[in-house]
Amino acid sequence: VSAGERPRAAVVVTGSELLSGTIPDRNGPWLSRELVDLGFEVAHVQVVGDRPDDLAAALRFAADAGCALVVTSGGLGPTADDLTADVVAAFAGRPMELDEAMRAHIDARLADWAARTGFGGEALDRATRKQAMVPRGALALPPAGTAPGLVVPREGGPLVVVLPGPPRELQAVWPAALDSAPVRELLTAVPPAHPRSLRFFGLPESEIAATLRDLGATRDLSGVEVTTCLRRSELEVDLRPGPSTGAVADELHVELAARHARHLVSDDGRSTDELVAEALLARGWTVATGESCTGGMLASRLVDRAGSSAYVAGGVVAYSNEAKTALLGVPAEMIAAHGAVSPQVARALADGARERLGADVGIGITGVAGPGGGTEAKPVGYVCFCLTTGDGRVLARDPRLPGSRADVRERSTDIAMNLLLRALRAGE
Amino acid sequence: VSAGERPRAAVVVTGSELLSGTIPDRNGPWLSRELVDLGFEVAHVQVVGDRPDDLAAALRFAADAGCALVVTSGGLGPTADDLTADVVAAFAGRPMELDEAMRAHIDARLADWAARTGFGGEALDRATRKQAMVPRGALALPPAGTAPGLVVPREGGPLVVVLPGPPRELQAVWPAALDSAPVRELLTAVPPAHPRSLRFFGLPESEIAATLRDLGATRDLSGVEVTTCLRRSELEVDLRPGPSTGAVADELHVELAARHARHLVSDDGRSTDELVAEALLARGWTVATGESCTGGMLASRLVDRAGSSAYVAGGVVAYSNEAKTALLGVPAEMIAAHGAVSPQVARALADGARERLGADVGIGITGVAGPGGGTEAKPVGYVCFCLTTGDGRVLARDPRLPGSRADVRERSTDIAMNLLLRALRAGE
Numbered sequence: 140v141s142a143g144e145r146p147r148a149a150v151v152v153t154g155s156e157l158l159s160g161t162i163p164d165r166n167g168p169w170l171s172r173e174l175v176d177l178g179f180e181v182a183h184v185q186v187v188g189d190r191p192d193d194l195a196a197a198l199r200f201a202a203d204a205g206c207a208l209v210v211t212s213g214g215l216g217p218t219a220d221d222l223t224a225d226v227v228a229a230f231a232g233r234p235m236e237l238d239e240a241m242r243a244h245i246d247a248r249l250a251d252w253a254a255r256t257g258f259g260g261e262a263l264d265r266a267t268r269k270q271a272m273v274p275r276g277a278l279a280l281p282p283a284g285t286a287p288g289l290v291v292p293r294e295g296g297p298l299v300v301v302l303p304g305p306p307r308e309l310q311a312v313w314p315a316a317l318d319s320a321p322v323r324e325l326l327t328a329v330p331p332a333h334p335r336s337l338r339f340f341g342l343p344e345s346e347i348a349a350t351l352r353d354l355g356a357t358r359d360l361s362g363v364e365v366t367t368c369l370r371r372s373e374l375e376v377d378l379r380p381g382p383s384t385g386a387v388a389d390e391l392h393v394e395l396a397a398r399h400a401r402h403l404v405s406d407d408g409r410s411t412d413e414l415v416a417e418a419l420l421a422r423g424w425t426v427a428t429g430e431s432c433t434g435g436m437l438a439s440r441l442v443d444r445a446g447s448s449a450y451v452a453g454g455v456v457a458y459s460n461e462a463k464t465a466l467l468g469v470p471a472e473m474i475a476a477h478g479a480v481s482p483q484v485a486r487a488l489a490d491g492a493r494e495r496l497g498a499d500v501g502i503g504i505t506g507v508a509g510p511g512g513g514t515e516a517k518p519v520g521y522v523c524f525c526l527t528t529g530d531g532r533v534l535a536r537d538p539r540l541p542g543s544r545a546d547v548r549e550r551s552t553d554i555a556m557n558l559l560l561r562a563l564r565a566g567e
Numbered sequence: 568v569s570a571g572e573r574p575r576a577a578v579v580v581t582g583s584e585l586l587s588g589t590i591p592d593r594n595g596p597w598l599s600r601e602l603v604d605l606g607f608e609v610a611h612v613q614v615v616g617d618r619p620d621d622l623a624a625a626l627r628f629a630a631d632a633g634c635a636l637v638v639t640s641g642g643l644g645p646t647a648d649d650l651t652a653d654v655v656a657a658f659a660g661r662p663m664e665l666d667e668a669m670r671a672h673i674d675a676r677l678a679d680w681a682a683r684t685g686f687g688g689e690a691l692d693r694a695t696r697k698q699a700m701v702p703r704g705a706l707a708l709p710p711a712g713t714a715p716g717l718v719v720p721r722e723g724g725p726l727v728v729v730l731p732g733p734p735r736e737l738q739a740v741w742p743a744a745l746d747s748a749p750v751r752e753l754l755t756a757v758p759p760a761h762p763r764s765l766r767f768f769g770l771p772e773s774e775i776a777a778t779l780r781d782l783g784a785t786r787d788l789s790g791v792e793v794t795t796c797l798r799r800s801e802l803e804v805d806l807r808p809g810p811s812t813g814a815v816a817d818e819l820h821v822e823l824a825a826r827h828a829r830h831l832v833s834d835d836g837r838s839t840d841e842l843v844a845e846a847l848l849a850r851g852w853t854v855a856t857g858e859s860c861t862g863g864m865l866a867s868r869l870v871d872r873a874g875s876s877a878y879v880a881g882g883v884v885a886y887s888n889e890a891k892t893a894l895l896g897v898p899a900e901m902i903a904a905h906g907a908v909s910p911q912v913a914r915a916l917a918d919g920a921r922e923r924l925g926a927d928v929g930i931g932i933t934g935v936a937g938p939g940g941g942t943e944a945k946p947v948g949y950v951c952f953c954l955t956t957g958d959g960r961v962l963a964r965d966p967r968l969p970g971s972r973a974d975v976r977e978r979s980t981d982i983a984m985n986l987l988l989r990a991l992r993a994g995e
Binding site: 168181196200437453457 | 590617628776780879880
């Protein structure tokens with residue numbers, strides 16, 4: 140289902156290291172989200188190597204796809220294979236010129252670092268000079284690292300915004316790009332996005348498809364773009380109306396939430412993690428973890444959010460049996476009788492963490508993450524969860540989870556977060 | 568620097584949810600790594616939405632870029648916006664046909680799940696029928712989930728390999744694609760990759776650029792593709808020779824390792840994590856963690872590897888001061904005198920974790936992850952590390968780290984892993 144009717148934009152990410160799969164690209168997803176939220180239809184995200192011909196072809200491809208805006212990331216570094224500014228300048232028909240003020244600006248930014256680390260000299264001078272080259276008539280944006288961003292107009296379009304590759308620098312320069320006169324002018328022609336978003340836990344995508352078919356039989360849904368995606372075991376459903384189909388999107392939003400209420404996490408895009416944090420803060424509760432197979436992943440996820448010290452007491456990674464007993468008081472006889480991976484031990488981990496850390500809620504996780512260690516009775520992927528509260532409530536699960544060691548550990552963390560949300564909501 | 572001379576391949580990833588930035592694409596990087604390792608030059612990775620015209624344009628773009636092979640991921644699901652098989656069939660000039668054997672195969676795979684969950688009926692039948700449609704003359708590969716892979720030849724090229732979107736399914740179907748007759752035939756024309764790889768910790772990219780300029784002044788390096796990338800605070804340098812430049816790559820490999828020996832992690836591509844695991848196993852040592860700001864991230868990273876129970880004793884996430892004292896014996900007076908973020912407390916965390924968990928090495932981390940909580944003396948990003956061993960060795964650091972809360976926590980984990988590697992090597 141496509142919304143149409145929106146100006147198109149594209150993202151071109153450069154970096155041969157991204158093509159060799161050494162690291163995943165973080166900028167493409169981040170930029171396309173920004174563009175979608177601004178109201179563009181994102182035609183594509185393209186990752187190309189540090190080869191001028193391929194980058195030039197990617198820019199032409201975006202122009203051919205009717206894009207009004209192209210955002211590039213990367214290729215502004217000091218090495219000879221960093222060629223984005225040159226290629227974009229050629230694409231826009233503008234010669235490169237040294238921007239002396241920018242060179243001085245970069246020099247000043249690096250002076251401290253050079254003095255502290257001892258790296259510097261000719262290697263640094265060359266790097267700075269290269270990074271201060273700007274296409275004639277383009278707008279240079281002050282750098283967050285050492286590479287300035289660029290806003291480069293092209294006769295007949297598209298407008299090209301050139302950003303540095305390190306995600307932190309890219310995100311720091313982006314607001315200045317949005318605030319530049321050429322981008323602001325372009326944005327006046329882009330209708331606002333107004334997306335609606337729902338999140339479900341444990342609901343297969345085919346159920347959403349069935350609901351959409353069912354609703355589509357009696358009304359026209361074609362003006363709303365529906366995308367589904369599974370992230371952290373949550374099925375996120377985004378509804379993106381065109382400029383004139385807001386009412387259809389609203390109706391879909393209400394129907395999807397109502398028909399799958401049992402699995403609903405939120406109907407406003409909030410994630411389990413946000414909701415858990417809010418609910419813990421609202422109650423003034425603290426949480427403690429006793430983890431075996433997840434090895435600290437649950438505690439780390441709880442600590443991800445700023446301000447988490449208000450509701451995270453701490454946790455114990457009790458990976459060995461000795462640690463379970465010494466640090467969380469799990470009786471050695473219990474482990475001997477039921478095994479380290481058992482509902483009994485999960486409960487003892489939860490109680491032990493809660494009591495020893497003086498928290499209101501304790502969560503215990505013990506399981507067989509694999510690839511080794513599985514038995515017929517307790518195969519790889521068998522994981523026991525228990526959540527206990529100071530006022531005597533207990534929530535337990537012991538599913539068998541599919542996938543690799545990493546999959547089992549990540550999904551275990553997801554399930555624990557969902558259990559926590561259920562416990563917090565049950566008491567409302 | 569480009570290797571040239573290699574057959575080209577491209578990756579086309581479909582999914583509007585990837586363009587709205589809801590989740591990052593994992594398949595593009597994974598597939599491009601596979602293709603590079605097979606010896607292809609990867610021309611580009613493209614992410615397009617679930618719009619048939621855009622997918623068709625992406626396939627033509629890959630053909631125009633001279634690609635001999637295109638691998639697609641996604642768009643094989645049960646919903647109406649999953650259109651990859653149809654679009655590829657049209658691109659290759661082949662009509663779609665129902666593969667009855669494949670339909671029976673998928674039905675059988677889903678029977679258990681449908682019975683257990685209660686999801687099924689007409690929604691499921693439609694989904695199965697859709698997923699069993701195959702372009703005439705194409706090869707269908709048995710599914711790992713419910714969507715079969717496809718190998719679709721096209722008159723005049725490229726060969727198109729169509730894979731499902733869920734990363735686990737894609738990776739499970741890939742070996743069968745490689746083993747198919749059309750792909751095997753294509754691979755006979757691809758020279759092996761033989762990449763060389765080096766990893767450095769704490770070395771800026773500009774130093775590698777300077778070394779390459781220096782070496783390039785006296786010899787021709789143009790036949791070796793050099794890519795650098797920073798991942799987990801390690802600078803990874805990959806050298807990819809063309810079919811006839813192996814000797815140049817070898818020389819570069821030796822020179823880069825020698826000139827930056829102080830920062831060298833490995834000259835064979837092994838990561839800090841692999842080296843730490845090997846060294847701990849070789850010594851028969853166990854490690855315990857006492858974490859504050861990283862909140863379990865270090866413990867979780869140590870547990871990432873299969874078999875880690877042999878060398879991970881466990882850890883404590885002592886996020887609150889009370890937890891530091893109760894679980895790891897950090898004296899309350901020490902916290903009062905020096906602050907929870909101090910070299911003294913980092914050491915007490917390391918000692919406490921090591922002793923209480925009966926480990927050979929303890930690592931303590933305490934810092935100001937931000938965004939709040941910074942002071943003039945201890946600003947956001949100030950992190951204290953300490954590593955202690957049972958035989959009395961102590962390694963400590965207290966840098967100020969740049970970036971966001973997530974950056975500070977991730978980099979802290981990287982530094983702790985590097986400290987652990989240094990400690991293990993020092994004792995060799």
